[in-house]
Amino acid sequence: MFPGYTDAYIEPSSAQDERYSFIAEWYDPQAALIRRYQFLFYPKDSSIEMYDIKNRRKFLSRTKFDTVGIDNLYIGSQISIYSRQLTFVDFGDKFTESKLGSKKEKTLALIKPDAVSKLGTIVIALRENDIQVCKAKMVQFSRKDAALFYEEHQSKPFFNSLIDFMTSGPVVAMEIMGTNVTKKWRELLGPTSTAEARSTAPNSIRAMFGSDDTRNAAHGSDSADSAARELEFFFPSRARCELANTAKFENCTCCVIKPHAVKAGLVGDILTVIQDSGFTVTDLCMQNVEKANAEEFYEIYKGVVAEYQNMVNELCNGPSLALEITSKDDDTAVKFRELCGPADPEIARHLRPKTLRAMFGKDKIQNAVHCTDLPEDGILEVEYFFRILKN
């Protein structure tokens, strides 16, 4: 709980309305300091209210805010309010802690090299089981990383083949969240041995995508303690030497699954279409793009496209998923643009109904995905996300 803060400190604007309270921080780049707010969310009408804690005054009157929902309410969540990236660092009162604290357990879901090509289907299974993806990144294990991660199995006879397998290609690490998520995710995985999974849990992830006792598609932490340790391994709270990126930076194009599509739970569906259409996701990273970065990324559209400012606002309106896309063809960028379809989803639905924007876009701004326009910009855009922002 935030020290010195009590429930009585701030009167809710309407005593009858249920509200959730969090302590939120925002790094103010101009003042170079961290500002703290009490953030209130009223589920009744999806409205928010904010108070500046240090100055003890109202910062934002109660306002309807459709982009914030109950799914965003957990510690560590990042949300964008008028282009400020807020991070929830604590519960603001005991009521919120008791209502939301126990519900929102987090664990690690690690997609092993043999199932990365099935990532879309796995993410759909998460959504269907009310499991939310909070963080995601693709990494390439070195032998040292893999040995450290599987330290407890060092003396086992299968240790060397496990390390060979885990270093044979990229893995995708996800911080996932939901009610009893550690147990739920391990149930979705099925037994460790693929053969046993096929006979006792034929719809499990390991039954569907594993091939033997070692190559078994995915991993889940086995307890709350290992979840905390393993999440720290992939998503360290303090900067440390990073696990290796996987981006190839050649014959590639950049795709960004936009915040509205992430929020609507469409990530799995979009990834499935991309992967089933013969493209390979060779790097990925879920992140909240800061406004200054969104402006920089879209700079070539400034003064050229009327929607520039709205495009910037959408890109920093919550978590988005950046992807490096490659393929066996030597014109990946051109072919991938064809899969995305016309920028306006209405036009796409008429002319190219099987494209990503036709299927998942809402309007010209919330059109599901950004993709690189000019093939020669593919590497530059991928570099922006995977050399500059990811690190």
Ligand SMILES: Nc1ncnc2c1ncn2[C@@H]1O[C@H](COP(=O)(O)OP(=O)(O)OP(=O)(O)O)[C@@H](O)[C@H]1O
């Ligand atoms: N008997 C075995 N033979 C070959 N490989 C094995 C064997 N047992 C485990 N492994 C490999 O080592 C990994 C870690 O083993 P562990 O006993 O921790 O299984 P798990 O908890 O079901 O799997 P994970 O930790 O990957 O979720 C397994 O997922 C599998 O890839």
